[in-house]
Amino acid sequence: MASRDVVTYKTPLSRLLNVVIVIFLAFYLVWTILPLFLMFVSSFKDLLAAFQLPPVGAFSQIGIFFDFEPTTKHYYNLFYNLGFSTYLMNSIIAAGGSAVVSVVLGSMAAYSLSRVDFRGKGDLFFWIISTRMAPVVAVLVPLYAIFRGFDLIGTRTGLILAYTTFNLPFAIWILKGFFDNVPFAIEEASMVDGSTRFQAFRAILPLVAPGIGAFLVLCVLFAWNDFLFASIIGSGGAKTLPPATRELVQPQNIQWGSIMAAGVVTTVPMMFLGLLIRRYLVTGLTMGAVRE
Amino acid sequence: MASVTITNVWKYYGKTVAVKDLNIHCEDGEFVSVLGPSGCGKSSTLRMLAGLEHISAGDIHFGDMRVNELEPKDRDIAMVFENYALYPHKTVYENMANPLRLRGSSEDLIEKRIAFAAEMLEIEHLLQRKPMELSGGQKQRTAIGRAIVREPKLFLFDEPIAHLDAKLRARMRGELKLMQRRLGTTMIYVTHDQLEAMSMADRIAVMHNGVLQQLGTPQEIYNHPVNEWVAGFVGEPPMNFFDCELVEEGGRFVLVHPAFRQMVSEAQSALLRGALRGTSVRMGIRPDQISIGGKSTVESVAGTIKVTEPLGGDTLVNVDLKNAQLLVKTHPDFSGAMGETCHLTFDTGRWHFFASDNGIAYF
Numbered sequence: 001m002a003s004r005d006v007v008t009y010k011t012p013l014s015r016l017l018n019v020v021i022v023i024f025l026a027f028y029l030v031w032t033i034l035p036l037f038l039m040f041v042s043s044f045k046d047l048l049a050a051f052q053l054p055p056v057g058a059f060s061q062i063g064i065f066f067d068f069e070p071t072t073k074h075y076y077n078l079f080y081n082l083g084f085s086t087y088l089m090n091s092i093i094a095a096g097g098s099a100v101v102s103v104v105l106g107s108m109a110a111y112s113l114s115r116v117d118f119r120g121k122g123d124l125f126f127w128i129i130s131t132r133m134a135p136v137v138a139v140l141v142p143l144y145a146i147f148r149g150f151d152l153i154g155t156r157t158g159l160i161l162a163y164t165t166f167n168l169p170f171a172i173w174i175l176k177g178f179f180d181n182v183p184f185a186i187e188e189a190s191m192v193d194g195s196t197r198f199q200a201f202r203a204i205l206p207l208v209a210p211g212i213g214a215f216l217v218l219c220v221l222f223a224w225n226d227f228l229f230a231s232i233i234g235s236g237g238a239k240t241l242p243p244a245t246r247e248l249v250q251p252q253n254i255q256w257g258s259i260m261a262a263g264v265v266t267t268v269p270m271m272f273l274g275l276l277i278r279r280y281l282v283t284g285l286t287m288g289a290v291r292e
Numbered sequence: 293m294a295s296v297t298i299t300n301v302w303k304y305y306g307k308t309v310a311v312k313d314l315n316i317h318c319e320d321g322e323f324v325s326v327l328g329p330s331g332c333g334k335s336s337t338l339r340m341l342a343g344l345e346h347i348s349a350g351d352i353h354f355g356d357m358r359v360n361e362l363e364p365k366d367r368d369i370a371m372v373f374e375n376y377a378l379y380p381h382k383t384v385y386e387n388m389a390n391p392l393r394l395r396g397s398s399e400d401l402i403e404k405r406i407a408f409a410a411e412m413l414e415i416e417h418l419l420q421r422k423p424m425e426l427s428g429g430q431k432q433r434t435a436i437g438r439a440i441v442r443e444p445k446l447f448l449f450d451e452p453i454a455h456l457d458a459k460l461r462a463r464m465r466g467e468l469k470l471m472q473r474r475l476g477t478t479m480i481y482v483t484h485d486q487l488e489a490m491s492m493a494d495r496i497a498v499m500h501n502g503v504l505q506q507l508g509t510p511q512e513i514y515n516h517p518v519n520e521w522v523a524g525f526v527g528e529p530p531m532n533f534f535d536c537e538l539v540e541e542g543g544r545f546v547l548v549h550p551a552f553r554q555m556v557s558e559a560q561s562a563l564l565r566g567a568l569r570g571t572s573v574r575m576g577i578r579p580d581q582i583s584i585g586g587k588s589t590v591e592s593v594a595g596t597i598k599v600t601e602p603l604g605g606d607t608l609v610n611v612d613l614k615n616a617q618l619l620v621k622t623h624p625d626f627s628g629a630m631g632e633t634c635h636l637t638f639d640t641g642r643w644h645f646f647a648s649d650n651g652i653a654y655f
């Protein structure tokens with residue numbers, strides 16, 4: 001890599017700009033972190049402590065937020081009384097399963113769309129993407145009818161299928177871009193070396209790993225955060241975290257503590273996933289270019 | 293090892309014709325270079341040989357076996373690509389091991405073959421590096437290494453050294469030729485660089501616009517080009533051409549150009565007599581077949597020196613004739629200043645005449 005150092009000169013204006021940027025970032029940080037922070041702290045508070053608020057504008061009494069006895073009873077309640085371990089498992093299986101199925105099918109479809117010329121290829125590709133253009137609610141009713149016919153309502157398989165329906169076109173679209181950037185010559189070399197088409201496809205998979213990584217995350221996020229499919233297709237046997245959390249809001253009793261704890265349980269795994277795969281996400285989504 | 297026979301092969305990309313009715317036969321163990329300018333269909337030809345491109349029409353045989361429908365992996369060939377096409381995530385060792393692995397060779401054999409190839413190519417110290425950490429020349433050696441570990445029936449090289457710097461290219465020419473002679477494997481080598489083709493190949497197939505122009509040894513191509521295009525493409529600096537008229541005087545032809553009159557020899561006149569159509573011809577003569585001096589003689593042609601380009605070993609002189617220009621290659625201590633008059637003598641035994649309509653050579 002050639003050096004890309006840029007020489008900058010400090011002028012009063014640029015200094016002022018720096019200050020403005022720092023102030024903006026500080027506000028932005030508070031704006032982003034504060035709700036998460038409140039959720040996290042409140043999940044360890046007893047209901048009474050959670051509603052102890054300083055009077056409006058009394059910043060000196062802000063310590064009242066932190067003046068509480070930490071308790072894990074909400075988490076205990078979630079996992080031992082409300083069956084959240086099952087819901088967590090359902091979420092993991094539905095999100096992970098659909099991500100894996102979408103990546104496996106999507107990478108093969110994307111590869112052939114990228115490499116093979118056939119009649120009507122452009123139309124086929126557009127049709128695949130166009131299935132993503134309709135809003136989810138538009139297909140929910142027909143999908144429900146079809147799934148009921150196959151006895152898939154309330155099953156994890158049903159959820160995986162539903163998410164795959166929506167993730168697969170997306171997978172094909174993203175991964176085709178990555179495959180397009182891999183020079184043909186590499187797999188041609190592989191075929192001349194003695195591999196079959198399928199082996200050649202596998203030989204270039206490592207080169208699209210950033211794309212696959214990026215896509216896995218997007219796919220998991222979509223399924224993990226989904227409420228609509230989960231509450232309709234998954235209702236009954238395959239409840240996931242979002243609808244389960246929603247059920248904690250009951251007409252006569254809103255269980256704030258448990259809701260906060262459920263929020264933490266839902267958010268934390270995705271944060272870790274984000275951290276884990278951050279490098280892939282950045283390179284994956286921005287470059288996509290694989291040079292030999 | 294195998295001979296290669298290309299019979300009436302055509303290649304279409306949609307409506308574009310890349311290769312037209314190609315016929316080449318290449319003996320077992322022979323080094324054949326396919327030479328032509330960029331876009332003339334060289335790579336298409338090679339890719340059809342490799343099985344990477346569908347053959348639109350015609351047949352390709354390796355030995356007696358027709359290979360048209362054979363998958364690349366079943367053709368027992370090794371190819372070196374113009375852009376090396378190494379596996380970026382694998383080490384040099386693994387890149388070279390790949391063809392053997394795919395054919396289920398034992399680790400012992402793989403190690404032995406790679407050691408042999410690496411020594412030959414002088415890349416032993418690079419085996420654990422990734423392609424990203426290699427220079428262009430080293431990448432190219434790795435790509436060649438990957439091709440030779442397997443001892444295939446046929447080598448297909450597509451401009452393998454086109455992207456190297458001039459010095460390395462000169463060295464690789466010699467090394468590749470030596471390598472092919474040592475292994476004795478049939479080689480089809482595509483290049484746009486006539487120097488590579490001339491210096492390495494047993495025979496050269498010159499292509500232009502998808503059509504094979506001439507197939508012959510480097511000497512045949514250089515000394516007896518079949519048409520004006522081949523004559524102009526092969527040879528550096530390029531041949532000089534003149535539009536001339538032929539008149540018959542006393543049983544021999546005389547070549548007439550506004551700037552000069554030259555006698556055509558008895559033998560050449562005899563060659564022309566049967567074949568000549570019309571009276572106009574294109575005369576071609578190479579820059580080193582013209583001598584330049586200060587004194588005029590009976591046959592010499594007077595011109596004005598336009599510019600001289602000393603190249604160290606030779607000097608190129610651009611000369612203005614009455615209404616033409618030509619290039620002369622002469623010895624390095626030639627002294628002639630710009631604007632001076634000089635006298636040129638053509639080596640008329642070695643010039644070439646081409647039909648002015650279709651460019652086909654009379655001799």
Ligand SMILES: Nc1ncnc2c1ncn2[C@@H]1O[C@H](COP(=O)(O)OP(=O)(O)O)[C@@H](O)[C@H]1O
Nearest residue numbers: 305308309310329330331332333334335336337
């Ligand atoms: N995949 C392709 N699709 C369409 N046209 C092609 C393709 N490959 C090559 N061509 C065309 O065929 C002709 C010959 O190309 P090629 O065999 O690559 O030439 P060379 O290797 O001699 O430079 C060129 O005009 C090129 O534009």
Ligand SMILES: [Mg+2]
Nearest residue numbers: 331334335336
């Ligand atoms: Mg080419």
